[in-house]
Amino acid sequence: MVCESWKAQLDKYLDGELSPDEVRAFDAHVRSCSACSTDALSRVQVKRAIHVAGKRFTPSAEFRRRVHGSITGKPKRTLRLGWMFAVASMAVLAIAAFLFTYVGGRSGREQVYSEIADLHVATLASSAPVDVVSTDRHTVKPWFQGKIPFSFDLPELQNSGFVLLGGRMAYVEQTPGAQLIYDIRKHHISVFVFQERSLPTRLQGNSRSSKELSFNLETWSQSGLRYFVIGDANAADIDSLAKLFKAE
């Protein structure tokens, strides 16, 4: 019963609609109340799931071009003659096939990156960001045994400035993987490891650095595993941590 007034505010808390004072009070309560923290965690995960599932429909490139043309005043091509239409149709089909492959692949990649960024944010927002709490890689790595269908190595961090905080299970595109949380100068960085062939979206093996929601992200494929390193630390730190993993 004590928690009822807090629970009534839980959605506002998670939607970012409380005042800073209310948020501080809520944070303090959630830290001391396992029922509310469990409730908050499950709701955060449902919010994230809706966020991902809600981005369901993508307009076609042709439709975008048509609307863009209608607002910029670019003349719209009208093809009235049958033979012209036939020739143009062949060209459109060829382009559509190319766009389907190219744009489909690109939007799939972007969705994976976006999902990775969401996972990282949700983890940091969670009151229990890691399931296995340890700075010892020989404790964290065995924790994943039997939980994920592959094994991976954790790098030696001595003199690197990075500190391992722990790990947890992560799911991207319904594929299980490992999430490791590192700290460097008070910035938290997530390293995600998934089995490359289990991810529905092909990321084509190349290393890539980019920014997602203002986070620096680096991804590469190694020994059949797909790695993602993401965080608000600078790109050099992200790259340094990635290099430590690549050296394993």
Added chain:
Amino acid sequence: MVRADPQSDSFEELAMPLFDQLYNFAHWLTQNREEAEDLVQETYIKALRGFSSFQMGTNFRAWIYRILRNTFLTSRTGLRATSTVPLDQEEDAPELAVENETPETILLTRSSSQLIQNAIDGLPVHYREALLLCEVEEMSYQEIAETLSIPVGTVMSRLSRARRSLRQQLGRTLKPQEETSAAEAERGRDYGL
């Protein structure tokens, strides 16, 4: 055809980055690709025509979403959607959180976009639009209130009901699967598996 001018340039700069999001939202409302395309096309044309009435510095996103949503409400699909699904009596205060967390707990272990998408599809349109603006577009309550032309209290009420309804739908969807799995396990035991 709308003619190109400096005003349409600034409209383009503001409106085209929202194209994918508006289309996604339109498709969720209409539940049909062709109708979504018509809705988005009409929205852009109306918005460009009315752009001179838009006050620069105010919330363009809420403004163009409002145009899309109003255009939808006056369409055949929109009228059908809003007339056939009556809203429960709305109050301007959020409800207490629902205690039953089972569907969420199940979701944690069996998260499925398809399940959630079906559940969102099954929501009445007023709940669906509030939930999508909050969770997918990440609008604030105030922004949602501006977009839907309703008070902030009603936004909270609709969100609360949408979430509760979603949980109930997921619960109903997942329960038969749970029972089927249990029955299969029972049969397995009967056969000594």
